[in-house]
Amino acid sequence: MFCFLEDESDMNDPATGRAAAVEQPRPMVELRHVSKRFGGFTALADVDLQVARGEFLTLLGPSGSGKTTLLNMIAGMTPPTEGQVFIDGRDATSLPPAERDLGMVFQNYALMPHMTVFDNIAFPLKVRKVPRGEIAERVQRALDLIRLPDVGHRKPRELSGGQQQRVSLARCIVYNPALILLDEPLGALDKKLREQMQLEIKRIHSELGITMINVTHDQDEALTLSDRIVLMNRGRIEQHCAPEELYFRPRTVFAADFMGEANLLDAEVADATDTHVRLDWAHGALLAPRPTHTQERLQRGDRVVVLVRPECVSMGQGEAGDENRVAGRLRDSIVLGGVVKHYVTLPDGKELIVQQPNHVRRSAGFAGQDVHLAWQAHDALVLQAGSQPS
Ligand SMILES: Nc1ncnc2c1ncn2[C@@H]1O[C@H](COP(=O)(O)OP(=O)(O)OP(=O)(O)O)[C@@H](O)[C@H]1O
Numbered sequence: 001m002f003c004f005l006e007d008e009s010d011m012n013d014p015a016t017g018r019a020a021a022v023e024q025p026r027p028m029v030e031l032r033h034v035s036k037r038f039g040g041f042t043a044l045a046d047v048d049l050q051v052a053r054g055e056f057l058t059l060l061g062p063s064g065s066g067k068t069t070l071l072n073m074i075a076g077m078t079p080p081t082e083g084q085v086f087i088d089g090r091d092a093t094s095l096p097p098a099e100r101d102l103g104m105v106f107q108n109y110a111l112m113p114h115m116t117v118f119d120n121i122a123f124p125l126k127v128r129k130v131p132r133g134e135i136a137e138r139v140q141r142a143l144d145l146i147r148l149p150d151v152g153h154r155k156p157r158e159l160s161g162g163q164q165q166r167v168s169l170a171r172c173i174v175y176n177p178a179l180i181l182l183d184e185p186l187g188a189l190d191k192k193l194r195e196q197m198q199l200e201i202k203r204i205h206s207e208l209g210i211t212m213i214n215v216t217h218d219q220d221e222a223l224t225l226s227d228r229i230v231l232m233n234r235g236r237i238e239q240h241c242a243p244e245e246l247y248f249r250p251r252t253v254f255a256a257d258f259m260g261e262a263n264l265l266d267a268e269v270a271d272a273t274d275t276h277v278r279l280d281w282a283h284g285a286l287l288a289p290r291p292t293h294t295q296e297r298l299q300r301g302d303r304v305v306v307l308v309r310p311e312c313v314s315m316g317q318g319e320a321g322d323e324n325r326v327a328g329r330l331r332d333s334i335v336l337g338g339v340v341k342h343y344v345t346l347p348d349g350k351e352l353i354v355q356q357p358n359h360v361r362r363s364a365g366f367a368g369q370d371v372h373l374a375w376q377a378h379d380a381l382v383l384q385a386g387s388q389p390s
């Protein structure tokens, strides 16, 4: 998304031999050292963030972590206590929302109930004094885009929740804003409809190429839609990266625990080589790859947390050949359609989760059965202890 030139000689002006200014793509949104305090409470603490043009960015995090505050700050509805907000290269910190060239979609559709769908979508164009004929054409184009070409004459209450949410999106898209902000737009919809709408939003985003910033606390939605996820924790950015990286390479225990399900094992470093770490764990030795994200070399005796995703653990009756093994007792198995989750209790009472594909011919095991769990070294990720989930 952003291009960084590694070889400085490429940047030299051939005429002068001096470094020439390199044209960097201008971010659509940039937050510089933004903080927000409500009385004595800090809702956002020194946040720096750049959102690239055309990017689909998701703000993800637990309730109260500052997602809406951050979005409202970009929208112009909440002024920052400190710091600056740039939109398309312009300092927008003190601009009112109407002058920021952006659209917003909320969880409660916020459609005007007494107006038809057509008039709801036409409203922002009328405010902008667009000629009548052009309004009709643009509203119809927006209705086609949301795949509801024939509902213009209906009132919002004559539509389903998902259809109303699409109309709110159309009302945003119709005036071609450079940026669309979405605050939990799918939160009120049932799971199936939410999944359909996620795909619709993804399609509309790629068709129009508009920059979109979406707030959610639904990790599946974040994984489905985003080019990049910004994980928030208590008013700070915990990690921002591509969705797969957040799931497979979380930097902290908080990130590992928030994204998907996680087995988190407290361990102590016994020995570290260039490639691997041997660890002492309450249930025996563990082997994991040496972490690449921390510059500091791990020392014998360092306390760490080892992440193993449930789908990386195998369960059987006999001992497996993988590098990491532990015996336990099956407490319960839950069938979730295509997958089965097993809860296995270890001798000290700690519970590990194992997730396997569901298969009619596979016996799920029975509660109380002794089982052996195993996982490969490369499926374990060593994290620094200390960044505990809040
Ligand atoms: N106007 C306000 N006055 C005082 N405190 C506020 C105000 N707005 C937000 N807060 C506090 O700031 C923190 C962050 O709120 P915010 O609405 O940004 O959270 P969120 O991540 O969007 O949460 P949720 O997922 O529940 O919507 C919360 O602790 C909230 O109580």
Ligand SMILES: [Mg+2]
Binding pocket: 067, 068, 069, 215
């Ligand atoms: Mg919120």
